[in-house]
Amino acid sequence: MSAxxxxxxxxARSSFRRRRLRDAARxxxxxxxxxxxxxxLKGGDPEATTAxxxxxxxxxxxxxxxxxxxxxxxxxIEDDTAEALQRDEDRGADGTExx
Amino acid sequence: xxxxxxxITVALAYVAFLFLVAFAAERRAASGQARWLRTSxxxxxxxxxxxxxxxxxxxxxxxxxxxxxxxxxxxxxxxxMVGWWWVLRKLVRIGRSQRTTSLxxxxxxRFGKSTALGVIVTLLAVVxxxxxxxxxxQSVSLSMSVxxxxxxxxxxxxxxxxxxxxxxxxxxxxxxxxxxxxxDANERHHGVVMAIAVEAVVKLVALLAVGVFVVxxxxxxxxxxxxxxxxxxxAAWEPAGGRWAGLIFLSGAALICLPxxxxxxxxxxxxxxxxxxxxxxxxxxxxxxxxxVVPIAAVGLERMPEGANPDLFVLTLPLAEGQQGLAMLVxxxxxxxxxxxxxxxxxxxxxxxxxxxxxxxxxxxxxxGAMVSGDxxxxxxxxxxxxxxxxxxxxxxxxxLSEGGALAAIGLISFVGMAQVLPAMVGGIFxxxxxxxxxxxxxxxxxxxxxxxxxxxxxxxxxxxxAQAFAEGPFxxxxxRPHALFGIEGLDPVVHAVLWSMLINTTxxxxxxxxxxxxxxxxxxxxxxxxxxxxSQGPRTWSRQAAGAEDLLIMAQRILGPVEAQxxxxxxxxxxxxxxxxxxxxxxxxxxxxxELAGSVGAATAHxxxxxxxxxxxxxxxxxxxxxxxxxxxVEYSARLEEKSREQERTARAxxxxxxxxxxxxxxxxxxxxxxxxxxxxxxxxxxxxxxLLRDTTLETADQQRFAGIIQDEALRLTRLLDDLLxxxxxxxxxVTLNISxxxxxxxxxxxxxxxxxxSALAIRRDRASExxxxxxxxxxxxxxxINLISNARKYCIAERPxxxxxxxxxxxxxxxxFIDNGEGIRDADREVIFEKFxxxxxxxxxxxxxxxxxxxxxxxxxLGGAISYQPGQGGAAFRVTLPAAEAxxxx
Numbered sequence: 001m002s003a004x005x006x007x008x009x010x011x012a013r014s015s016f017r018r019r020r021l022r023d024a025a026r027x028x029x030x031x032x033x034x035x036x037x038x039x040x041l042k043g044g045d046p047e048a049t050t051a052x053x054x055x056x057x058x059x060x061x062x063x064x065x066x067x068x069x070x071x072x073x074x075x076x077i078e079d080d081t082a083e084a085l086q087r088d089e090d091r092g093a094d095g096t097e098x099x
Numbered sequence: 100x101x102x103x104x105x106x107i108t109v110a111l112a113y114v115a116f117l118f119l120v121a122f123a124a125e126r127r128a129a130s131g132q133a134r135w136l137r138t139s140x141x142x143x144x145x146x147x148x149x150x151x152x153x154x155x156x157x158x159x160x161x162x163x164x165x166x167x168x169x170x171x172x173x174x175x176x177x178x179x180m181v182g183w184w185w186v187l188r189k190l191v192r193i194g195r196s197q198r199t200t201s202l203x204x205x206x207x208x209r210f211g212k213s214t215a216l217g218v219i220v221t222l223l224a225v226v227x228x229x230x231x232x233x234x235x236x237q238s239v240s241l242s243m244s245v246x247x248x249x250x251x252x253x254x255x256x257x258x259x260x261x262x263x264x265x266x267x268x269x270x271x272x273x274x275x276x277x278x279x280x281x282x283d284a285n286e287r288h289h290g291v292v293m294a295i296a297v298e299a300v301v302k303l304v305a306l307l308a309v310g311v312f313v314v315x316x317x318x319x320x321x322x323x324x325x326x327x328x329x330x331x332x333x334a335a336w337e338p339a340g341g342r343w344a345g346l347i348f349l350s351g352a353a354l355i356c357l358p359x360x361x362x363x364x365x366x367x368x369x370x371x372x373x374x375x376x377x378x379x380x381x382x383x384x385x386x387x388x389x390x391x392v393v394p395i396a397a398v399g400l401e402r403m404p405e406g407a408n409p410d411l412f413v414l415t416l417p418l419a420e421g422q423q424g425l426a427m428l429v430x431x432x433x434x435x436x437x438x439x440x441x442x443x444x445x446x447x448x449x450x451x452x453x454x455x456x457x458x459x460x461x462x463x464x465x466x467x468g469a470m471v472s473g474d475x476x477x478x479x480x481x482x483x484x485x486x487x488x489x490x491x492x493x494x495x496x497x498x499x500l501s502e503g504g505a506l507a508a509i510g511l512i513s514f515v516g517m518a519q520v521l522p523a524m525v526g527g528i529f530x531x532x533x534x535x536x537x538x539x540x541x542x543x544x545x546x547x548x549x550x551x552x553x554x555x556x557x558x559x560x561x562x563x564x565x566a567q568a569f570a571e572g573p574f575x576x577x578x579x580r581p582h583a584l585f586g587i588e589g590l591d592p593v594v595h596a597v598l599w600s601m602l603i604n605t606t607x608x609x610x611x612x613x614x615x616x617x618x619x620x621x622x623x624x625x626x627x628x629x630x631x632x633x634x635s636q637g638p639r640t641w642s643r644q645a646a647g648a649e650d651l652l653i654m655a656q657r658i659l660g661p662v663e664a665q666x667x668x669x670x671x672x673x674x675x676x677x678x679x680x681x682x683x684x685x686x687x688x689x690x691x692x693x694x695e696l697a698g699s700v701g702a703a704t705a706h707x708x709x710x711x712x713x714x715x716x717x718x719x720x721x722x723x724x725x726x727x728x729x730x731x732x733x734v735e736y737s738a739r740l741e742e743k744s745r746e747q748e749r750t751a752r753a754x755x756x757x758x759x760x761x762x763x764x765x766x767x768x769x770x771x772x773x774x775x776x777x778x779x780x781x782x783x784x785x786x787x788x789x790x791x792l793l794r795d796t797t798l799e800t801a802d803q804q805r806f807a808g809i810i811q812d813e814a815l816r817l818t819r820l821l822d823d824l825l826x827x828x829x830x831x832x833x834x835v836t837l838n839i840s841x842x843x844x845x846x847x848x849x850x851x852x853x854x855x856x857x858x859s860a861l862a863i864r865r866d867r868a869s870e871x872x873x874x875x876x877x878x879x880x881x882x883x884x885x886i887n888l889i890s891n892a893r894k895y896c897i898a899e900r901p902x903x904x905x906x907x908x909x910x911x912x913x914x915x916x917x918f919i920d921n922g923e924g925i926r927d928a929d930r931e932v933i934f935e936k937f938x939x940x941x942x943x944x945x946x947x948x949x950x951x952x953x954x955x956x957x958x959x960x961x962x963l964g965g966a967i968s969y970q971p972g973q974g975g976a977a978f979r980v981t982l983p984a985a986e987a988x989x990x991x
Contacts, residue, residue, distance in 0.1 A: 022184060029182030036174050036347060039167070040340050050166060050334045051325040054393055057170055061177065061386045068181045069379035075184075 018075075025071045028064070035060050106246050106430065113431050114269065117438075120297050121277045121290030128289035137289075137369040139376035145292045145363045146381045147299035149176060149354065150388050151231070151440035152238030153510040155302055155433045158389060160410030162396035166336025171343060172510075173389045175350030177382040183374055186355065187364065189528055191374050193631045194365035198698040202361040202520060203451040208702035209527040209628050210535035211621030217455035217703050219542050220520060224358045224451055225490065226554070227516030228444050232494030234509045235437035236263040242433050245414050246426075260499055267495045270441050271488055278446040279483045287367050291442060295363075298435035303387060305432025308425060309413055310391020313398045317420070324394045331397040341594040349511070349597055352518040355525075358447035359440060366447075441491070449486035457482035458704050476658055479699070511593050512557050519545035519600060522608045531622075531629045533608070536615035541608030545600045548584075553596035556581050648681040651692060654708060658699050667695065764935055778820060782813035823951045830958035837877040837962065844916070844982075845870035847878060848905060851885035861893045861920075862902035869907045872914055876983055880959045884967065887952045888918045888978050895976065896922035917970065919977040930969050 039053050154172075161169035179187065190205075199205045202224065207217035240262040247258070277290040318324040328334065354360050368374065399412035407415060414433065417425040458479055522545070523538040555563045564573075564581060572580040582592050584599050617625065648668070655664035665680055671691070672682035682688055689709060696705035789806040792798070798806070829835050845867055852863055874881070892903045898921045906917045925933060934957045953967075960967045964983035971977075 025184040026182070029178050029185070032178055032181055033347075036178070037344060039338050040343055049329050050336055050393075051328045053167060054328070055325075057167070057174075058386065058390070061174075061382065064177060064181050065379050065383045065386065068382065072183070072375040072378045075375060 021071060021074055025068075025075060028067060028071065032060075032064055103247055106243070106427065109427060110431070110434060113434065114273075117294045117297065118273065118276075121273075121294040124293035125277065125290040137373075139370075139373040139380070141292060141296045142363075142368065142370075142373035143377040143380040143384065144296035144299040145367060146360070146377060147302070147384055147388075148295060148359050148363055148439050148443045149357075150299075150302065150385070150436060151510075152235045152433055152437035153231075154388060155306065155436040156238050156242070156410050156413055157510065158392045159396045159399065159412045160408070162333065162392050163400055163409035163412070166333050167338070167393065168336075168342060168346065169392060170389060171346035172350045173385040175347045175352070176354040177385055178347065179351045179354045180378050180381050183378040186525065186528075187374060187378075188371070189631060190355065190365050191368050191371055193528060193628050194368065195371070196631055197628065197702065198694050199702070200366060200454060200698065201447055201451045202356070202358050202524070203455050204697075204702055205361075205365075206520065206523055206527065206538065207455065208697075209624055210523075210533070210538050211618045211624055212703045212706045213535045213621075214455065214459055214703045216523075216535055216538055216542070217451075217459075219539060219546075220523075221448075221451040221455045223516065223519060223542065223546055224448055225493070226550075227513050228358060228448055229490070229493045229497050230509045230557075231513040232441055232444060232491065233498035234513075235441045236266055236495060236498045239263070239266045239434060239437045241408075241411060242414055242430055245411055245418070246430065249418050263495060263498050266437075267491045270438060270445070271491045273438075274442050274445045274449075274487050274491075275484050278442065278449070278487065279480055287369065288446065291446065292363070292367055295439045295443065298439040299384075302432040302435045303384065305428045305435075306388060306391065306413070309395060309417060309429055312417065312420075312422065312425060313391065313395050317402070317416075318394060318398050324397070327401060328393055328397040331400050333393065333397055333400070339591070342591055345591075345594045345597050346511070349514050349518055349593075352521045353514040356517040356520045357444075357514075358451065358517070359444040362443055362447040362450075441494070445487050445490050448490045449483050452486040452490070453479060453483040454704055457486065462704070462708065476660060479658070508557065512553050515553055515593065515596050515600065516546075516549050518597070519549055519604055522601070522605045526605075526608055526612075527625075528628055528631075530612075531625045533612045533625070534615045534617045535621060537608045537610070537612030540611035541604045544607040545604030548600040548603055549596060551579075552581050552584060552599065553592065556592070648684050651684065651689070651709070652680060655692060655696065658696050658708075667692070760931060760935075763932055767932065767935075775820075779817065782817045786810050786813045786817075823955065827951055827955050827958065830955065830962060833962075835962060838879065839876060840878055841873060841875045842878045843870075844872040844874050844907060844914075847874065847882055848885060848916075851882050851889060854882070855886045855889040855893065857889060857893045860901065861889075861896065862900065863889075864902060864904040866906065872907060874914075874982060876963050876965075880963060881982075884956045884959050884980060885916075885918075887956050888980070891952060892918060892920040892922075892976070896920040898922050898975075914982040916980045916982065917973075917977060918980070919970075919973045920975040922975045924971075924974075924976045925969065930971070933969065934967070 036057075039057065158169045158172070161172075193199065193205065197205070197208055199208065203217045203220035206220050207213050210216050240259040243262050244259055274291075277294070278288055314321065314324045318327050355364070364374075395412055395416065396409065399407075399409060399416050403409075403412065403415060403419065414426060414429050417423075417429060461478060461482070519542060522541045523533070526533045526541075527538065551564075556569070560566045560569050569581060572578065578584065578586045582588075582590075582595060584595070587595075590598070652664060652668050655667065658664075659667065668680045668682060671688055672679055675682050675685075677683070693705050693709050696708065699705075789810050793803060793806055793810075848865065848870060857863065889903065893901070896903070900921075902921050904917070904919045906919065908915060908917075934953050956967050960980065966981040968979050968981075969977070970979045
């Protein structure tokens with residue numbers, strides 16, 4: 001099996017990438033929640049200052065804005081038409097390729 | 100020194116400018132140039148109504164009191180925006196496909212266009228938003244009082260109150276002018292949105308300007324600012340876990356549930372792609388708004404005198420430093436924040452109040468229903484304007500009654516109240532099993548807990564709830580204490596209220612949904628909304644066709660306006676291929692019309708109005724069953740039709756075949772008649788001729804005998820011919836008597852071969868072993884069939900060495916005897932008719948018989964209960980005689 005030459009792709013590369021980006025868009029807020037709750041651990045670190053925490057939170061915030069801009073930029077361009085969106089959604093809904 | 104009058108002048112000029120902006124935007128939209136009014140940028144800026152006077156002034160105060168906790172108010176919305184793919188995208192899609200006009204409309208529409216739910220959400224929104232409006236009036240009045248005091252005059256409470264009144268009145272005028280200009284089909288307000296976008300820029304610029312001034316002008320750069328922060332009392336701040344997480348959740352929920360946010364996020368959205376942009380641009384805006392809050396708070400705490408109101412640092416700090424122009428800008432920024440919030444919130448609330456309370460009440464109070472003459476539009480507009488005034492009056496009353504605690508406290512109370520819609524809304528759009536009873540139970544229980552634990556206590560101990568009830572619970576029931584429900588003490592009041600209200604709300608929603616049963620319309624709407632990505636079409640709910648197109652037109656004119664309604668009807672009629680203004684009232688059309696109307700008056704009202712005309716308040720189970728039955732009947736009917744047409748086709752084909760057969764037979768009958776007359780004539784001619792010879796001439800005895808012999812032969816031939824005809828006629832008439840006896844097949848065949856007298860002219864091939872079959876039938880008749888077939892083979896087989904194979908075998912329990920010669924066989928076209936009487940193959944070569952033989956054979960076999968058929972593909976003419984089954988017995 002491994003000796004076979006590359007051959008045709010087993011799934012379309014572009015739509016696969018698009019669905020993965022969508023997964024990333026779904027994942028982003030979850031990661032963000034965890035990172036936003038980190039300041040609660042301040043009590044365990046006597047070195048942490050309010051100013052430091054302020055910088056951390058704003059840094060996180062800027063990172064979120066940048067990541068979100070990148071993701072939504074790609075998603076908005078690719079999902080130009082409602083039909084395309086519909087198609088992909090259907091494909092995802094029947095469980096063939098989502099995970 | 101900045102004079103107070105100048106401030107008033109500038110403020111009025113700014114307000115006039117906003118009026119102009121809104122007016123210009125409306126004009127552009129009216130002339131069809133709405134494109135640039137609806138860009139991602141404007142959409143994002145319009146979302147800034149989230150940042151109210153509370154943000155503008157209050158955030159600094161919040162930071163001064165509670166350190167970084169103010170950030171939770173902006174981190175929550177950031178999370179929701181960044182996670183737009185989860186909830187917001189779906190909300191916006193639903194809002195567009197269902198033409199949702201408000202938060203209450205969405206909930207009502209999801210749960211079967213329930214009027215009751217609409218009313219509950221509307222009441223919740225009014226109660227939850229009124230304090231917030233009061234808060235804005237307070238912030239404007241306070242900021243004005245700061246200026247007044249700066250110019251030397253001292254303001255009494257009545258002055259603040261009067262200012263609030265003026266502000267409220269001005270806002271009412273603006274909102275009525277631009278918020279109820281028309282009943283827009285989409286409930287979009289170009290002028291308002293444009294004005295809000297301008298205000299968003301103003302407040303951002305103002306806050307950033309103060310921030311820049313404070314950081315680089317007062318604190319000495321970034322490093323200095325950070326030092327100031329760490330040396331202020333802000334440094335001692337420790338995040339409290341419950342509040343930090345709880346407030347992030349709460350503010351995230353508020354972004355979706357606040358009526359004004361729903362208005363700008365969903366209702367005013369014109370393109371889903373704008374949401375994609377806003378998903379990062381709005382967090383960026385929030386970031387910019389909160390960037391300088393802590394520095395301003397820290398520097399304010401350091402520089403301002405002890406006891407100064409930290410809520411007003413943004414304004415008092417520049418004033419104290421002598422920055423009059425900056426202070427003016429800040430004042431305008433604060434004014435912008437407050438007014439934009441009030442305008443949008445008032446529009447959203449007025450829409451809800453008018454669509455879910457006033458118009459339904461008005462409709463049900465009228466006995467003549469929605470079909471009366473007069474303009475409903477006027478009613479809806481008036482009710483909406485009155486609602487605007489009423490909402491602002493409520494806000495003003497609250498403002499005058501409350502002593503105006505810290506701004507942030509009121510804001511959070513409002514957030515918790517509106518968050519009660521969250522389970523019903525999010526549950527409704529993701530879970531098809533949610534029912535209106537569940538939603539109602541959740542909303543009401545959440546509302547009650549919020550009132551008891553947070554809203555009523557906010558008036559202060561002893562104001563609404565007695566101090567005794569606080570300490571010992573109502574009527575001494577300890578576990579009902581407002582700040583210690585179920586005996587759990589020590590929680591922060593807001594966290595306490597959020598925890599219990601959301602927990603009980605969600606539980607009630609879930610349990611209520613699980614144990615109750617939805618109406619059909621609820622199921623339909625649920626499927627439409629939960630699976631909004633699969634359904635681009637609206638739900639089909641109107642199956643009845645009783646509504647007259649004219650009635651609908653009359654009603655639509657009153658809501659959409661005559662021109663719009665007529666255009667709509669005309670285009671629909673055109674689509675149906677009709678001229679004029681009245682299309683056929685198809686379910687599709689009624690459905691479409693309902694959604695159009697829903698854009699103006701809300702789903703529940705539109706449904707009720709159309710319901711009145713289509714003579715059914717709602718679709719019942721019976722209706723749905725009737726529709727299903729009807730559909731099934733149609734399917735069945737068409738299947739029957741199809742079956743029938745197939746049958747007719749078969750019949751037609753059979754008829755055509757029969758006709759062809761008849762035509763051929765008729766031709767052959769003619770041929771036969773001429774043949775038979777010829778056959779009869781020939782012997783008759785010779786008989787006549789020879790009998791004349793015998794009579795007229797004297798002949799020798801030998802000749803006499805020869806002639807008499809010929810006459811006799813010819814007479815015999817005639818007799819045979821007539822016998823055949825007679826035989827056939829007897830067989831056909833069915834009055835033949837069968838003479839059943841037993842015999843062996845091989846004997847029968849021997850007899851037939853010898854009787855047919857083929858002699859050496861035809862070689863007969865037989866397999867005697869297989870012929871050892873006992874037969875019980877009319878043996879003479881069967882022999883007649885065999886003889887006929889053998890002599891036929893002799894007559895018609897034109898092979899050089901004619902031979903006939905006689906094969907006996909058993910097929911499927913019946914004995915068959917095949918007679919197969921090695922001749923040419925019978926042509927396809929002739930096979931059809933060989934068994935017909937009078938049939939006679941047109942082959943001119945052999946004209947021995949009269950063409951009755953096979954016909955007789957067939958009649959005989961039928962009488963005997965067997966069959967005779969032609970076997971194609973045997974190498975020559977092949978006839979199969981199937982012996983009567985019952986009489987064929989296995990040989991011993």
